[in-house]
Amino acid sequence: MTPSEARDRYLTALAALRGYPYPERHELWGARFDVNQPELDALANAPDPSAPPFHPGRPAGTPRTGIPATSLAPAHTAIQRFDTALARVSEQRQLNAFIGLCPPPVSPVSGPLSGMLVGIKDIISVRDMPRTAGSLALTSEPAAEDAPCVARLREAGALIVGTLNMHELAYGITSVNPHYGTVVNPRAPARIAGGSSGGSAAAVAAGIVDTALGTDTAGSIRIPAACCGVVGFKPTYGAVSTEGVLPLGWSLDHVGPITRNVADAAAMFDVMAGRPAVPTDEPDDHRGWTLVRPADFFFERLAPAVRERLERVLSLLHNRGIAVVERPLPLLDHAAGAQFATLCVEATQQHMRLIEHHPERLGEDVRVRLEIGQFIPGVDYQRAQRLRGELDIAMHAALERCDALVTPTLPVPAPPVGATAVEVAGRSMPVHTAATRCTAPFNLTGMPAVTLPCGTDDSGAPIGLQLAGRRGEDARLLRLALEVETLIGEFDTGGWS
Secondary structure, three states, rough: OHHHHHHHHHHHOOOOOOOOOOHHHHHHHHHHHHOOOOHHHHOOOOOOOOOOOOOOOOOOOOOOOOOOOOOOOOOHHHHHHHHHHHHHHHHHHOOEEEEEEEOOOOOOOOOOOOOOEEEEEEEEEOOOOOOOOOOOOOOEEEOOOHHHHHHHHHHHHEEEEEOOOOHHHHOOOOOOOOOOOOOOOOOOOOOOOOOOHHHHHHHHHHOOOOOOEEEEEEOHHHHHHHHOOEEEEOOOOOOOOOOOOOOOOOOOOEEEEEEOOOOOOHHHHHHOOOOOOOOOOOOOOOOOOEEEOOOOOOOOOOHHHHHHHOOOOOOHHHHHHEEEEEEEEHHHHHHHHHHHHHHHHHHHHHHHHHHOOOOOHHHHHHHHHHHHHHHHOHHHHHHHHHHHHHEEEEEEHOOOOOOOEEEEEEOOOOOEEOOOOOEOOOEEEHHHHHHHHOHHHHHHOOOEEEEEEEEEOOOEEEEEEEEEOOOOOOOHHHHHHHHHHHHHHHHHOOOOO
């Protein structure tokens, strides 16, 4: 019996044991496991972890950034700005960025986000709007109230324009949506917008809204932000409430902003985390920052254009007084395996009733991914959690006496629409594996991470740089990101070519 035949028998038998009513789909499950075999091998070949199972917990409190937003307008101009945004949605409907539009505000509020136009990923509850999660499989009753993160934005004066398109159920990185259309990348239409928060990044990059909310389980804020050439911030796990957000992977899910600049991301974070954006008593002079460039993994497999841009930026930062030191980061080769086992099990548990009773309502790619989660053994899930503990220890040790890790956001520029694999340093990798390679480790550890645009390749496809800090040090990370953004902007005035 071949390994494939043995696996098919295992899948069929386990489906029967569980009473899953679609055992005839075993060949599709096997094909998907073939795609993810490298992740399975990475988990199996990891050293036996000695750390206890990892749980990121909830931060006791994170300091405010004190960075004010830039995309503000007086309350008396709110209706005009809102109407302009609606007109832009209509003018750029070919982007497929929006699913629903909100009614105009009745009584605009003044506050730290006064007049900011915000789009909300349609997996987050918005009052009086259906929450589709980019799917036809869920009930479409309007939400009775805003998710807390949305409510805080409104209270701070933000204007909620509408709900944004996404990869179905947030389970993918392309935002190719069979129900609401493929999200188009405004900066590079032949390339994916990224996902799962593709509509959020596209709406910001296209100038339809000032900012947007996304969710991030393996990179779903940072990947589309990098693909569309904007800023994306994944806070510390639990720093922004996920109440009112449809879960995908409960221990990996984060809510955060996608913006055109770091200042707006910081101001939104302060508001959503319950920390008003008021002047901080932190000194403005941040000379003495130190970045850690991992000696392995993140910089091992990069497209030439990505490597060139990152090296130029790191040289620029060094010349401007930001130290860059190189340190090893063990175990990261096994991170993809831990992410795969964790997300597969948690996503399938979340949506098990759906795939048992109404799987035909799902797009095929998401259906298959949800189905295979029921075949991941419990011992593998537990092994993955202990591996997360080891990774957490290693990453925080690497940051000793330093401020942040610096990595690429994606190892390649935004992949072409329709591509299933990309070439990375002479090796073919599935698109989802390549896209999440540099982002998922920070979901596993719950560490804050932000992507900044840092140029394009020769075709104009954006490239992103990622900074990641210690859990709970979101404010410090964003202040560092603001300085890095400023230095890149100064260098970029003459263009990257």
